[in-house]
Amino acid sequence: MEKRIQIEAADSAAYKGMYQLENYLHQSQLTKTHLNLIKTRASQLNQCSFCIDMHTKEGLENGEQQQRLFLLNAWRETELFTEEERIILQMTEEVTMIHQKGLTNKTYQKAIEKFDDQYVSQIIMAIATINAWNRIGISTHMPLGN
Helix, strand or coil, X not given: CCCCCCHHHHCHHHHHHHHHHHHHHHHCCCCHHHHHHHHHHHHHHHCCHHHHHHHHHHHHHCCCCHHHHHCHHHHHHCCCCCHHHHHHHHHHHHHHCXXXXXXXXXXXXXXXXXXXXXXXXXXXXXXXXXXXXXXXXXXXXXCCCC
């Protein structure tokens, strides 16, 4: 793959803005598990190899089970994910694939019934942020980490 511009070096102020969002998310109420599921699933949907590699490794470091990561792409077909996680994964898919239907009323209502407004807001911000990271990673051909 051809080498492309690295935005972090070319425009560090832009990257700092992204890192501010990232730092906010890590200080939010989102559990490490929820945040990692959002990041990994959105990265799978967007086919960002850099981010899939990063977030599956982070998940394992944070105690995520290998089986759940292996089956995340088929989360609807397993009993490995809680009701809360299923809602978050559905939100992640609908917001990531916004050109299809966007966040449907059905999924939104499930989220509002299960989580408070701030947690739902943080879920949406996490999805938006990882989608931005995916677009940066794919557009700049970020190489896999070690």
